[in-house]
Amino acid sequence: MNARNLLGSVTGLRTMVIAVCAITNIYFLSIFAYPLDWPTAHVLDESQFQGSVLMVVLFLMLRFALANLTAARAEDLDEFQLKMRDDAYRLGYIVVRRVGLGVFLALVVLTPLTESFVYGGYDASSKDFHVQSQPIRDFLIRWLQGPHLLDFAARLFFVLAFTAYCFPIVVLAWRNAAFQASLSNDDRLALARPVASASSDDLQIRATASEIQLRVSQFRKQLALVAIAWPLFIAAAVALAQTKSFIGPASFEIFGPITFGLMSFTLWTLFAGMFKQQVLIKKTKDLVRASRISGVTYRWVVTLSLATGVFSIALPALFYAAPTFKTLPLTLGWYAGLIFSIATLVSQTATFIIAGNAAKRIIAEELAKVDVSASS
């Protein structure tokens, strides 16, 4: 298997994208490891050159794999391919712009660099600036005042320049992999002549099943991430509430944003999922009317969607409706949260699995018709 074949596969392309992103991040972040003990720091120092070469080599492989899109003249691409390429470059530019701004803001907000310049140095241990200890900020200040500032600036510049140059290709590669995956059925259909007996009803059913499958596949990974992260988070909260462990300032700095981000992502997933469930109900009803799925499947989709709604509002409703609920110990409250959130996730996931499997079966039946037609 040559490089082009390997990178022409969905797994190959995505692995390469992850590798490029990981190596770039490790190369940049490894500079913060200098306060480590000598052997580790020495190995990191020695691997700087190899790291930068590996970054460039991986990127060039990716670029080679996508040469048909990235290096093609505009007149050799159709309008959709051009739009795909332009969108990737636009997104790449936006990301670089935001990363640049983010790095700048992080340096200004997390480290009082301005004070450093104004007062000719910033003493991290000074009590004037530290009502409460802020370990991450203090670490950054100490680190930036150390001997690595120039190396940091050089590496930051190199990584930003590299990102600006390669990120559009990375975006294009990731999307191209999704493009290939979602079009595997299209590849089978591309050269097949249409089924002579295909009626507009058949086409409508296939379109409905495809739409269900598309919505399910788009949402599956998001739901899986929440299904893993959310119970883990609640379980950790229960454990902390039980042990009454002290959470230090550093933990707050780390867990505060994680908690906020995870809760926002979970709520957004839940509500976005409910809208998708509404569409699934409508589409599975269409399939029942066309006698392509059983009424039992449809009733399960409806029941589980209703259950999702009930479970999601049960806890806040209990909290506001039952005054005694507010007097429960915190641990019991977390347990209730764990049970209701898992019930919500399970019912929502089950809706998607049932509707997705029904759609998958119908698409397989339709593809079988095409295969039979093509071979006969």
Next chain:
Amino acid sequence: MGRKPKAQEEQIISSIEQFRVLAGLSRQELADAVDVHYQTIGYIERGEYSPSLVLALKFAKVLNVSVEDIFQLGELK
């Protein structure tokens, strides 16, 4: 390739698959006739990409129907 803005996805209703089937053309044949990649046809058929006016007119010419027969404006919200 990426997802289109919702407004764009929902406003154009494409019947191109029906007309292609009626004309007895495969995606590859239709793609060759209008000079695009066959995967682009798949995206247009699934309503995930709205073609330009030039491409829409090419489809109409190849399938021997009017552009309005193939593409309709969906309900505006």
